[in-house]
Amino acid sequence: DAGVIQSPRHEVTEMGQEVTLRCKLISGHNSLFWYRQTMMRGLELLIYFNNNVPIDDSGMPEDRFSAKMPNASFSTLKIQPSEPRDSAVYFCASSPRGGNEQYFGPGTRLTVT
Amino acid sequence: DQQVKQNSPSLSVQEGRISILNCDYTNSMFDYFLWYKKYPAEGPTFLISISSIKDKNEDGRFTVFLNKSAKHLSLHIVPSQPGDSAVYFCAASPRPAGTYKYIFGTGTRLKVLA
Numbered sequence: 115d116a117g118v119i120q121s122p123r124h125e126v127t128e129m130g131q132e133v134t135l136r137c138k139l140i141s142g143h144n145s146l147f148w149y150r151q152t153m154m155r156g157l158e159l160l161i162y163f164n165n166n167v168p169i170d171d172s173g174m175p176e177d178r179f180s181a182k183m184p185n186a187s188f189s190t191l192k193i194q195p196s197e198p199r200d201s202a203v204y205f206c207a208s209s210p211r212g213g214n215e216q217y218f219g220p221g222t223r224l225t226v227t
Numbered sequence: 228d229q230q231v232k233q234n235s236p237s238l239s240v241q242e243g244r245i246s247i248l249n250c251d252y253t254n255s256m257f258d259y260f261l262w263y264k265k266y267p268a269e270g271p272t273f274l275i276s277i278s279s280i281k282d283k284n285e286d287g288r289f290t291v292f293l294n295k296s297a298k299h300l301s302l303h304i305v306p307s308q309p310g311d312s313a314v315y316f317c318a319a320s321p322r323p324a325g326t327y328k329y330i331f332g333t334g335t336r337l338k339v340l341a
Contacts, residue, residue: 156334214261215273
């Protein structure tokens with residue numbers, strides 16, 4: 115199994131631009147989590163889905179952030195417009211039904227200048 | 228408001244000695260705890276977990292201890308090896324299943340010196 119796949123691995127963009135991060139779940143997993151890692155706050159949960167349905171988006175920082183799961187195996191996290199304070203590493207993770215572990219992707223390092 | 232706290236940002240240990248990483252939590256509803264390890268440029272990987280009905284769980288060189296009354300857990304690595312050098316995150320959840328959200332700490336960077 116290829117594991118959780120994230121793209122792009124690195125993204126550099128200018129303030130005000132739209133950024134879209136992508137995630138492909140492990141086949142058969144039904145839960146999807148988006149995290150943001152910063153030095154100050156560690157790993158913060160932004161949003162998670164169960165069976166394509168958003169369950170908890172309380173961690174999404176602002177309306178500039180949105181996430182979708184158009185199908186059972188794919189998700190996007192969009193930031194529009196992006197700001198320098200959004201610079202961080204963004205991880206997605208998936209989990210199988212009834213499983214106790216979350217499997218993380220390699221992350222997308224976002225730099226907003 | 229950090230519900231899961233790792234107060235030591237870094238730790239250095241000699242190869243062969245014991246590494247002890249600590250984690251404190253504030254929410255008494257947390258029922259399941261995990262440790263993840265993260266190497267540079269990679270995503271975190273699951274290391275070991277413990278349910279609140281236990282006070283110890285062991286897997287090879289790794290042991291997690293849970294003290295519910297103190298709201299404290301620790302990860303012991305014995306003996307430490309250079310390959311253990313990584314950032315370690317503790318996480319907590321009110322439910323054991325992976326479909327529920329975890330609250331992660333800020334991480335402790337462990338360096339094992341050869």
